[in-house]
Amino acid sequence: DPYRIDIVTIFPEYLAPLGQSLLGKAAERGLVTIGVHDLRQWTDDVHRTVDDAPYGGGPGMVMKPEPWGRALDAVRPPGTRLVVPTPAGRLFTQAMATAWAAEPGLVFACGRYEGIDQRVADWAAHAGPVSEVSIGDYVLAGGESAVLVMVEAVTRLLPGVVGNRESVEFDSHADGLLEGPAYTRPASWRGHEVPPVLLSGDHAAIARWRRAESLRRTATRRPDLLARAALTEADRALLDG
Ligand SMILES: COc1ccc2nc(C(=O)O)sc2c1
Numbered sequence: 186d187p188y189r190i191d192i193v194t195i196f197p198e199y200l201a202p203l204g205q206s207l208l209g210k211a212a213e214r215g216l217v218t219i220g221v222h223d224l225r226q227w228t229d230d231v232h233r234t235v236d237d238a239p240y241g242g243g244p245g246m247v248m249k250p251e252p253w254g255r256a257l258d259a260v261r262p263p264g265t266r267l268v269v270p271t272p273a274g275r276l277f278t279q280a281m282a283t284a285w286a287a288e289p290g291l292v293f294a295c296g297r298y299e300g301i302d303q304r305v306a307d308w309a310a311h312a313g314p315v316s317e318v319s320i321g322d323y324v325l326a327g328g329e330s331a332v333l334v335m336v337e338a339v340t341r342l343l344p345g346v347v348g349n350r351e352s353v354e355f356d357s358h359a360d361g362l363l364e365g366p367a368y369t370r371p372a373s374w375r376g377h378e379v380p381p382v383l384l385s386g387d388h389a390a391i392a393r394w395r396r397a398e399s400l401r402r403t404a405t406r407r408p409d410l411l412a413r414a415a416l417t418e419a420d421r422a423l424l425d426g
Pocket residue numbers: 270271272295296297298299300301318319320321322323324325326327328329331
C-alpha cells in the first residue's frame with residue numbers, strides 16, 4: 186500500500202507544491218498519496234470560525250478544538266501518528282524521519298495564530314501516537330512550512346522514491362556527522378583546485394580524506410553533533426591529526 190499523508194490546514198493552497206517534483210513523481214508512481222484538507226470544511230457556523238480568544242487572557246487567538254476534533258475524526262486512520270508542528274515541540278530529527286517512514290503514514294495538523302487548543306493533541310493521543318515537533322530554533326507564522334520540510338524529509342526515505350539508495354545512506358546526519366565537501370569537473374576553476382587526493386584513484390586514501398573532512402566540518406560547524414557521534418579510534422586520530 187502507498188504511504189499515506191494527510192494534512193489539515195486553513196491554507197490548503199500553501200501546500201500545493203507537495204504535488205510537484207520528487208514528491209509528484211513519487212505520488213505518480215503510487216509510492217505515496219497526499220491529501221490536503223481545509224480545516225474550515227469542519228466548522229459549523231456561517232463565518233466558518235476556527236479561532237477564539239485565549240482563556241486566561243494574553244495576545245492573539247487560539248484555534249478552537251471542535252473543528253479539529255471533527256477534522257481528525259474524518260481524516261486520521263486509527264493508529265496513525267498525528268504530527269503537530271509547534272515552536273514548543275521536540276526538535277524534528279533525521280531519526281524521527283527514518284522512524285516515521287517505516288510507519289504506514291502520517292497526519293499533520295497545521296496550526297496558525299498562537300497555536301491549537303492543547304486538548305486536541307491530548308485527546309488525539311487516545312487514537313494513536315502524537316508528536317508535537319519543531320523544525321528548528323526560530324518561530325514561523327504557522328505550521329505549513331514545517332510540514333513541507335517534514336514531508337520532504339520523510340518521503341525521500343520511502344523505498345523507491347530516491348533512485349540512488351546510496352545517496353540516502355550517505356546523507357549528512359545519516360551517520361550523525363555532516364557530509365564533507367563535494368567536487369566535480371573541471372579540476373581547476375577560477376584558480377580553485379579540486380583536492381588532489383580525489384584525483385589520485387587511491388580509494389583508501391580518498392575514504393580517509395572524506396572521513397577527516399566530515400569530522401573536521403562537524404567539529405567546526407556542529408560540535409553538538411560531534412559530541413553525540415559514535416567515533417572510532419581512527420576518527421579520533423583523524424580529528425587530532
Ligand atoms: C501556530 O502554528 C505554528 C506557529 C509557529 C511555528 N513554528 C514552527 C517551527 O518549527 O519553527 S512550527 C509552528 C507552528
